[in-house]
Amino acid sequence: xxxxxxxxxxxxxxxxxxxxxxxxxxxxxxxxxxxxxxxxxxxxxxxxxxxxxxxxxxxxxxxxxxxxxxxxxxxxxxxxxxxxxxxxxxxxxxxxxxxxxxxxxxxxxxxxxxxxxxxxxxxxxxxxxxxxxxxxxxxxxxxxxxxxxxxxxxxxxxxxxxxxxxxxxxxx
Numbered sequence: 001x002x003x004x005x006x007x008x009x010x011x012x013x014x015x016x017x018x019x020x021x022x023x024x025x026x027x028x029x030x031x032x033x034x035x036x037x038x039x040x041x042x043x044x045x046x047x048x049x050x051x052x053x054x055x056x057x058x059x060x061x062x063x064x065x066x067x068x069x070x071x072x073x074x075x076x077x078x079x080x081x082x083x084x085x086x087x088x089x090x091x092x093x094x095x096x097x098x099x100x101x102x103x104x105x106x107x108x109x110x111x112x113x114x115x116x117x118x119x120x121x122x123x124x125x126x127x128x129x130x131x132x133x134x135x136x137x138x139x140x141x142x143x144x145x146x147x148x149x150x151x152x153x154x155x156x157x158x159x160x161x162x163x164x165x166x167x168x169x170x171x172x
Contacts, residue, residue, distance in 0.1 A: 066135075070155045073134040080119050081127055082157040083110055085136060089150045090163045096146040100124065106163055 074085060087102055088094055094102070100121060107118035119127060128148065131137045138149045 067152050067154050070134070070136055070152050074136055074155055075158060077130070077134070079114070079116055079159060080123075081131055082159045083107075083161055083163070084124065084127055085131055085150070086157050086159075086161045087163045088137060088148050089153070089156070093147055093149045096144070096148070099148060102163070110161055110163070 074082070083106075084099070084103065087099060087106070091099075091102070103118070103124060111118050125143075128137065128139070132139050136151060136155065138151050140147050
């Protein structure tokens with residue numbers, strides 16, 4: 001059985017499918033033409049548009065929108081994700097071994113009185129990958145020596161989770 005490739009979308013045909021008012025070229029702040037056609041690969045295509053320095057509202061809009069999208073992404077995931085996220089946020093930067101030790105130390109307290117139980121290590125790694133995919137965490141390194149950090153300190157869990165109780169240091 002051969003693997004089917006998705007059909008290729010040509011920008012020109014995608015442009016013709018747009019309503020008339022969106023077919024006109026988009027102009028940048030200096031009158032230059034900017035390609036604002038949605039990218040078929042899902043990449044943002046208008047990030048390169050220069051923002052006038054005196055337009056503070058516009059300049060602040062992108063970081064605020066990113067923060068809002070990250071908060072919405074965190075709000076949409078299960079409780080387990082929040083426990084891991086808050087553990088990393090509280091630590092600042094943490095390696096995977098210390099994170100797993102800390103999670104094991106706080107799991108009984110955090111999950112006490114809840115129907116859910118703590119995650120096994122493999123599922124924790126999947127959960128961390130999902131948080132990274134949602135643009136909530138940064139990560140660097142291989143599986144055994146991976147380092148995690150929160151990408152936006154303003155994004156916080158809506159759950160009241162005390163991840164400091166029973167904290168484990170990297171020396172133990």
